Amino acid sequence: GQNIDQPTEMTATEGAIVQINCTYQTSGFNGLFWYQQHAGEAPTFLSYNVLDGLEEKGRFSSFLSRSKGYSYLLLKELQMKDSASYLCAVRGNAGNNRKLIWGLGTSLAVNP
Amino acid sequence: DGGITQSPKYLFRKEGQNVTLSCEQNLNHDAMYWYRQDPGQGLRLIYYSQIVNDFQKGDIAEGYSVSREKKESFPLTVTSAQKNPTAFYLCASSPRTGRQDTEAFFGQGTRLTVV
Numbered sequence: 001g002q003n004i005d006q007p008t009e010m011t012a013t014e015g016a017i018v019q020i021n022c023t024y025q026t027s028g029f030n031g032l033f034w035y036q037q038h039a040g041e042a043p044t045f046l047s048y049n050v051l052d053g054l055e056e057k058g059r060f061s062s063f064l065s066r067s068k069g070y071s072y073l074l075l076k077e078l079q080m081k082d083s084a085s086y087l088c089a090v091r092g093n094a095g096n097n098r099k100l101i102w103g104l105g106t107s108l109a110v111n112p
Numbered sequence: 113d114g115g116i117t118q119s120p121k122y123l124f125r126k127e128g129q130n131v132t133l134s135c136e137q138n139l140n141h142d143a144m145y146w147y148r149q150d151p152g153q154g155l156r157l158i159y160y161s162q163i164v165n166d167f168q169k170g171d172i173a174e175g176y177s178v179s180r181e182k183k184e185s186f187p188l189t190v191t192s193a194q195k196n197p198t199a200f201y202l203c204a205s206s207p208r209t210g211r212q213d214t215e216a217f218f219g220q221g222t223r224l225t226v227v
Contacts, residue, residue, distance in 0.1 A: 004154075033215055042202055042218035043155075087154070099170075100216060104154040 002026045004103035006088050011109045012078055020073045020086050020106045028093025033100065034062050034073045035087040043087055046073070075108075083110045114139045118203050118219035125197075125226050133188045133222045135203035144186035145204040145216065148172065155202065161186055190224065197226045 004024045012018040024032070031050040035043035049055055049064035049071060061074040075082055088103040116137040125131045135144065146158040157170030161180040175194025180186055186205075190197045200223050204216040 040200075040221075040223070042221050044218070045215045048215060089155075099157060099160065100155075102154040102156075104152070 006103040006106045009107045017076050022071045022088035024090050026090050030091040033089045037085045116219040123224045128192045135186045137205045141205035143206045146188045147202040149200045
C-alpha cells in the first residue's frame with residue numbers, strides 16, 4: 001500500500017527552530033512536496049525535493065533521503081504566523097498518472 | 113493575475129439536493145483536481161482530469177460527478193447519492209509537462225454545508 005506518516009501536532013516557541021518529519025512508502029517516487037495550510041484556507045506550496053539533500057528557501061528548508069523514505073521540513077526563526085498545518089505529499093509514478101499522495105498534515109502551534 | 117478561482121466560498125444546501133461547485137483557472141494548466149478535506153483527515157482525491165474531455169475517478173468518487181468541456185473549467189457536482197457531503201472542497205491545477213517539479217496550485221476552497 002501507499003502511506004505517508006507525519007506527527008499530528010507539534011508546539012514550538014516564537015524565534016525557535018522546529019523540524020517536521022515525514023516518512024513515506026509509495027509505489028514509485030517522482031518528488032516530495034511540502035505545503036502550508038492555514039485554517040480554512042487553501043494549501044500553499046513551500047518546497048519540492050526530488051534528489052537527496054537539503055533545499056533552502058529563506059527561513060524554510062526541506063531535506064530528502066530517498067533510500068530511507070524520509071523528509072523533513074525545517075522552520076527557523078519561528079513567527080506567530082507560522083502557526084498552521086504542514087502537509088507532506090509525494091508524487092507517484094506515471095502509472096498513477098503522477099497523482100499526489102497526501103499525508104494527514106502536522107498542526108504546528110507557535111507560542112509567544 | 114493568473115490563478116485558480118473557486119466559488120462560492122461558503123455554500124449551504126438542503127439534504128437531497130444536487131449542488132455544483134465551480135472551479136476556473138487561467139493558468140493554462142492541463143491537469144485539474146478535486147479534493148475533499150475533512151477535520152483530522154488528509155486531502156482525499158475525488159476526481160481528476162489530465163486533458164479536456166477526459167477525467168478519471170479518484171479515491172472517493174462515489175456520489176460525485178464532473179465535466180471538463182473547457183480547459184479552464186472543472187465543475188464538481190455533489191449529488192444526493194453522496195452520504196456525507198458536508199466538507200471543505202478544494203480544486204487544484206497543475207501543468208502536465210515532462211518536468212516533475214510541477215506543484216499543484218489550489219483555489220481558495222468551498223465549504224459546503226448540507227442541512
